Every structure is written in C-alpha cells, then in structure tokens.
Amino acid sequence: xxxxxxxxxxxxxxxxxxxxxxxxxxxxxxxxxxxxxxxxxxxxxxxxxxxxxxxxxxxxxxxxxxxx
Numbered sequence: 001x002x003x004x005x006x007x008x009x010x011x012x013x014x015x016x017x018x019x020x021x022x023x024x025x026x027x028x029x030x031x032x033x034x035x036x037x038x039x040x041x042x043x044x045x046x047x048x049x050x051x052x053x054x055x056x057x058x059x060x061x062x063x064x065x066x067x068x
Contacts, residue, residue, distance in 0.1 A: 001028075001053055006046035008067045013060035014040045019053055026051040043067065 015038040019028040027049050029036065038044065046055070
C-alpha cells in the first residue's frame with residue numbers, strides 16, 4: 001500500500017495486522033512497524049501515510065464487513 005486511504009469496514013471478529021514499512025517513517029493508521037490489533041466490532045479505513053508499506057491482514061474466521 002502506498003499513501004492511500006482504503007474502504008471503510010468493520011471487524012466483527014477483530015483484525016490483526018503486521019505493518020512492514022519500506023522506509024522509516026511510513027505509518028499504517030498512525031502506527032509504525034510492528035503489530036496492530038483491532039478488537040471485535042472495531043471500524044476503520046486502512047490508511048498508509050509517508051510512503052509504502054506491506055500490511056499483512058489476519059481476519060479471524062475470514063470475516064470483514066465493508067461499510068458505506
């Protein structure tokens with residue numbers, strides 16, 4: 001992902017993300033390199049700022065709900 005705001009969605013069962021910036025200072029939802037955990041029922045628009053990052057998404061039971 002590169003300097004992008006993704007679609008708004010919720011996590012009925014939560015979401016676990018591993019953020020791997022390509023260069024120092026890149027953030028995913030305001031977080032730098034490492035893990036981010038969103039609890040069940042959380043909502044966000046995935047946002048990468050400051051450059052490119054690879055983000056590994058883990059969705060318990062593969063559940064995600066896209067919102068408008």
